[in-house]
Amino acid sequence: FATQFTGVNAFMYFTPIILRQTGLGTEAALIATIGDGLVAVGATFAGIWMIGRFPRRVTLLGGLGGVVLAHLGLGATLLLLKGSEIESYVALGFILLALLFIQMMVSPLYWLLMSELFPMRARGVLTGLSVSSQWIFNATVAFLFPIFLHAIGPGTFFVFATINVLSFCFVARFLPETKGFSLEKLETHLKEHFSPDTAVSEEAVDPAPLRIDRHADIT
Template structure:
């Protein structure tokens, strides 16, 4: 006997999510691989490297981040115009161009340019993948399926850390950094191939008034006629309202949508100014300052990836059982505590093995709660908050701001450490207190509603707050 209809539809949507999150896997790998490639790229050109200096190391690293900010904005507009699926297919080509360019780069200037191109794809995927999955998933599955995006990001980072260590240990080639960078072509190709076998988003089709095609897709990804008819009716109704309101630029003058955009930007600030990427980029430097050896400090970077992966699995389980607001508030509470604890350890404990391991424990505890309770919820909210007809462009704008905040943290953290030392972590704790207040006062709950029902709920709730 064939499997029940709901089982078949669940499997189909899961396959769609796997195909789409190849973009997140590429995103994770490309952001993680640079930590292992930089030491080899810093060797002289005669020795197989690019002769990077501390300044050019920073430029090469940050080129991807600032490219991602532009990529998020561009992909948001493109996904509203041409569709989420088509945009992801295009991004797979940009990924491939960026990977090949960085792998074969003969000079620092070309490496920076190609890292920027790679950033366009990373940012575009970060804005498009969660939206595409959310629009394909039903209300009961949306949280867990969208959270697969974060799981694939941290999986990509962990794969990068492990392969970096293995290649550095076993390869004797002076060009080993090129192999590290070149492996990123695999998820890029898988993303493009995967998109050939999945349908377009029914929400995007409806926004273009292609209702027959939208219904055909819903028939593939929903298990009951009642659910199909309900979602079709909601999409048709909202589509009519959107047309009466005009284009997205006119809608941005609507106070409740403008508030949602500011909330989305605020959430990006919250996510990045937890300090998470200060740890992902600079953990070896922090631990070496406590007296830990170089090899031990590099091994701890793999620990970051392992903890992040385990925490994301737990977060996916929790996100199906708890609201977005409670998870964020709880996560921020633990983040504040671990940042303050790390500052105290670095400031007041005497140098030695005990200080090194205490600092590592604080960092790993931070990452556990960050990746379990904050990061997956952030990406889920980016897929839920914004109205259908402007979802791509507003998600792109909010995510682009998140990438700018990412770059600011990466730029300012070494300066802050040089200026304030261990007190930097108390500054992060204070910022996170402000973020906790922001979430408590401003963020509406989004759990348990269809995207169309959520849109009406948010309009009503934010209008009341005005």
């Protein structure tokens, strides 16, 4: 849910529509979307570099914070600079800024965290369900975004900003740091800290075999 509601695919699919609303011609709007692809590719490589060097939580929180600011900036641009000569350029700048944060600091982390946080015994099933939900929410955003853009205009981006503020709060409150843990140690760590009632310590179990006195009297 959180990945798709960063607005990543709203920008990848509908940037020409957004820019046409700023007065940019159709051909120019389509050409401008080349920047979407270039930023997405470059940011993805930068994200791969960052994953191995920075804590997961810090990276993800920084990315979500940047996405919030980009959506607020885009919404404000479409409201306050409407009809001005620089509206199209400023709007495109905020779109590219949002994509930079998403593709560099948000999307790579969500895919990585799926493999790290799910327990090994159910990792395949849960990862499959997560990927399925990604496509469902992808389709949801693709369907609803034009409707919202037509109905409330720039307010659409304030809605995205609000959702990402909630995502930021959720990550800050609940997401544990996973960098530096092997998958086995991470699963043990999560059980100890987040499932105290279900985690069973191996040291608490007496390894001595059960002894049965075959000569005991039974009454």
